Amino acid sequence: MRGEALGVAGEGEMLLGVQHLSVGIKRRGTYYAAVDDISFKINPGEIVGIVGESGCGKSLTALSMLGLLPEGVQVRGGTILFDGAELRGMSPQELCRIRGNEISMVFQEPMTSLNPLIKIGRQIAEPLELHGWKNKQRIYDAVRAIMGKVGLPEPEALMAAYPHQLSGGMRQRVMIALAVVCKPKLLIADEPTTALDVTIQAQILHLMKWINQDLGTSILFISHDLAVISRLCDRVLVMYAGKLVEEGTVQAVFQHPLHEYTKGLIGSIPNKGQKGTPLVNIPGKVPSIQEKSSGCPFAPRCFRAEPRCFAAFPAPRSCNDHWVCCALADHPVRLHCKES
């Protein structure tokens, strides 16, 4: 079973344990799986990346952790254990207590999450007030301190500004300040650097490292950009068409990618020697949720696919926390463990 392969069951240390999570989208009365039986865990202090092309289910996976799935989208199966408590089936009030306080989220476009009519200082103070802080001076001090920590200059002046007066990079820092002001145990960052230019992107990644190391916050970092994931994360989950197809430490997955999809993604990272070549070198596109069959969803795009790949989704094979769901991949045992 996938959960067992991942070592999810029965681990005391784990902060987040997702087992057999499926998320369905309702279309004409039928639910189609956009996230299909995925399992993973995040340990305290870890930065875990999810990578995959557009539409493969990264955001829906993240939103299910917080009970924030949009209308017509539903968790259809599985369990989400956070810090010993099952999040699935929690009441909206209980989830509210956890959101922003113990788990918080940063999105790609800060303008859609910030309220354009409320001053920056008030917006950063809101999570503190929502989670029971009453003393005005303490709130002010905490807001000022976190603004300084996330690199917002002249916090006093900025507190009185409105979001439209800030640059994109500054707005993203405000979003991050808002997300971490309560010092959450888990931060979910969904493409937080995608809309930013490269210099600002590097600064935000640096900030993520600081949040992880200084606040001790674990991070689930979502990106379609494997180069970003490799710089930031300890472990990476590779997602394709709603399935997790490979997982391992960044080092293992980068040095020995096992799935043809992962190999394609790594091959598409631009490097100086490849100037002028197209970035994405995997022909075809991710199937829609209605097109998916019971086989490996990558088979129609895989140059090595055999009839058995179209027949059934392969069971995971693993060794030393590096695992892959591919019938044709080299066995990780040969890479990481001695064969007996």
Ligand SMILES: Nc1ncnc2c1ncn2[C@@H]1O[C@H](COP(=O)(O)OP(=O)(O)OP(=O)(O)O)[C@@H](O)[C@H]1O
């Ligand atoms: N609100 C919604 N209603 C209907 N379908 C949706 C909704 N949100 C997402 N989907 C569909 O679910 C699938 C997974 O979407 P998701 O947003 O999780 O992908 P993603 O991996 O985050 O992509 P991206 O990299 O573009 O952000 C896609 O096929 C998408 O079209």
Ligand SMILES: [Mg+2]
């Ligand atoms: Mg997304």
